[in-house]
Amino acid sequence: MSEPDFEVAVVGAGPAGALTAYLLARDGHSVVLIDRGATPGSKNLSGGVLYSRVLGQVFPDYLAQAPVERRITRNVVQFCTSDSAIGLDAWTGKLGDPVNAVTVLRAKLDAWLAEQCEQAGAFAMPGVRVDELLTEDAPRSALGRRVVGVRAGDDELRAHVVVAADGVNSFLSRSIGLRPAPETHQLAVGVKAVIELGAGVIEDRFGVSGDDGAAHAFVGDCTQGVAGGGFCYTNRESVSLGVVLRLDDLVASGRAATDVFEHYLAHPAVQRLVRGGTMVEYGSHLVAEGGLAMLGEIDCDGMVVVGDAAGLTINSGLTVRGMDLAIGSGIAAAGAVHEALTGADTSKAGLARYRRRLFEGFVGQDMRTYAKAPAFLERPRTYTDYGPLLEDIVLGVFGLDTTPREPLSRVVRAALRRAPVRTRDLAADAWAGVRAL
Template identity: 40%
Template sequence: MEDAFDAIVVGAGLAGCIAAYVLAKEGAEVLVIERGNYAGSKNMTGGRLYGHSLEKVIPGFAKEAPIERKITKEKVTFMTDDTGVTLDYHNGRDQSTIEESYTLLRGEFDQWLMEKAEEMGAQFISGIRVDEVIKKDGKVVGVMADGDELFANAVILAEGVNPVLGEKLGMVQPKVEADVMAVGAKELIELPENVIRDRFNVEGDEGCAWLFAGSPANGLMGGGFLYTNKTTISLGVVCGLHDIEHSSKTVPQMLEDFKNHALIKPLIEGGKLLEYSGHVVPEAGIHMVPKLVDDGVLITGDAAGFCLNIGYTVRGMDLAIASGEAAALAVLKAREANDFSAAGLNTYQDLLNDSFIMKDLNLYKGLPDFMQNPRIFNQYPKMVADIMQSMFTVDGSASQPLRKTIMKHCKEVGYMNLIKDGFKGVAAI
């Protein structure tokens, strides 16, 4: 087609920016269209990037990218309204750059990534929404944005968790079922750098990733998160929507109560609220992966359901990056063969099948179902807290053997439930 780009990318999140970077680096003509005013302006994340997939595309990226802190401290807390039992892991070992993970803020990070793509020759238009995908003879040939028709041999849909265009094409099933979605609310709280170091016991540019199960999501599927940035804290809750109508609290109220928990309040004391954001998280893993390729079109990142909630962590950014790269490589291969049909672009599916993305999504395919078990977020955090309280309470009465104390609290949840959930949990991971 005359005056056509090799590819048009819809959305300048991580998936879209990387697709553009990889394409432009190989000399392809690529245009990225982003509805926000700049890359990252509409994007939200908890805050932790596992660096491996970006390291593969841009080796040594952490030296120049606006990352916040390298994570060396991991904490997981089982929380009830008035207790917290925390597992604290400090990793002082040397890691290769491929193993490292970082906290980041998307507003800065995505802009940097888009600038890298532009340096390679990608064209970028922001502040404009793509309204339609143009089809000719059954094949996608371009997009309609702001009343203009723009043509390309391939369109990469990197539109995030609400893939309206993918749905219009009939590739993505409309997500009417609440049990495939969670909602996240997050605050960015400013604190002096030395205060963050002191309160979280981290040195220099090291940082802490802290996850909370139990009361933050009001006992529903989900939990709280806290990530340390250079001079801010990312603090939020994620809550599954499948049972939200039975919740006694709204999600903003959950976040408010989480902030006021005795374990959290002193950590953010004196902090200044800089930003409040809310966003949806795809939760169903492999079960919500749509048709990924069709004639002239590919779907990447959250739009393709490439997000993993493994209970103790949400991972979507490294999957968005790897799938953006795979989509770009497939377009480059199709360009060589001058075949942008579904068959010509199908290298994308092959690359994904061979990558950690499909393997991990398959590995954790039982997890979304397992996580809908209310005991995990409700009774088990309480059980752990009760055991700890019994262990550390001395009131003058004769002590019980520890074994008896533990069994007493396990009995409250039910031995059969514990065995059943234990087996199911192991099978799910």
């Protein structure tokens, strides 16, 4: 191999890129970590629940060292009508010991991860936008080209391996023909705000104390029937609040994502949680939602693709996961790139260990397990009919208006007769849910 500027150039300092860079630098490789944000994380946006055991594999002391906000011990899922919310409230301290999920604010987390990379010996280049891949002809390669570095403005930077960790739009992997542009049904738009409330208010309203926190998910009228949902996660002093809306359904609805967010924010079940707070952050970002079907080629001669850039997210309707998969893919990629560099074979064949490692671990296996989730979440009744149906049943159970009560089975049958949902639709949706999730 000719001498490059660095052995590895990682483009993107989100969790996927940072973990890859950190592990490779720790293994003694020369690594550059490039990000267009003035500081790593400054352009990044996430709902904020990180299923964090995988982070603990790399940073065993992360709970004490990393900027985590609260550990999630309470999960609430609610179906909404315009003025009600009915759902499941699951609290268990067992999710807090060992810690399963934590809330994070990306501006803090990504900056901390970049710091760990630098301490491990990686060279950080913030504020630099990579414009294109540097490639050379490689007639025997499937793509006819081999990646040999990146270009940013007038600067060229050569590396044995480029790691494309440039997020959901991944212009790098698309530019070399590894992945097609995602289709609209494979994408969602996220709109998110951070609202300051103070720790005392959070503890009172969310029923948590100490380091514990809650994750609320909302489905139904809160998104005005658009496929997707709302979330509200507790940080230490603030909450992360937002909606994730499937792009094709949003476009078909003729609504703007920001208007749906405003509607969600005004919903009484949401207002109950955030009233009187101060909005300190607001932003919008795309989310990869296509699941396994969106995962294309993730390696070629001289390059691997990690995290969102590879389409590695799972929305099960109950949990939105991307950060843990990004970290898991970074771990798999770092292991494979290390072996390829050690064996002096950074061709596609040499880097193919990455895909194997990914599918031997939880990332690939979970992508397979939830492969049917995107199709299940396309069922429109979830967003329009189940909230009113549940409300009807709950009113039949709790609404004691001095008329004689009916047994639950009759309450449910009567509610089903009034709802646009047929019993067979309900059964089909329930069966599809069980199989997909």
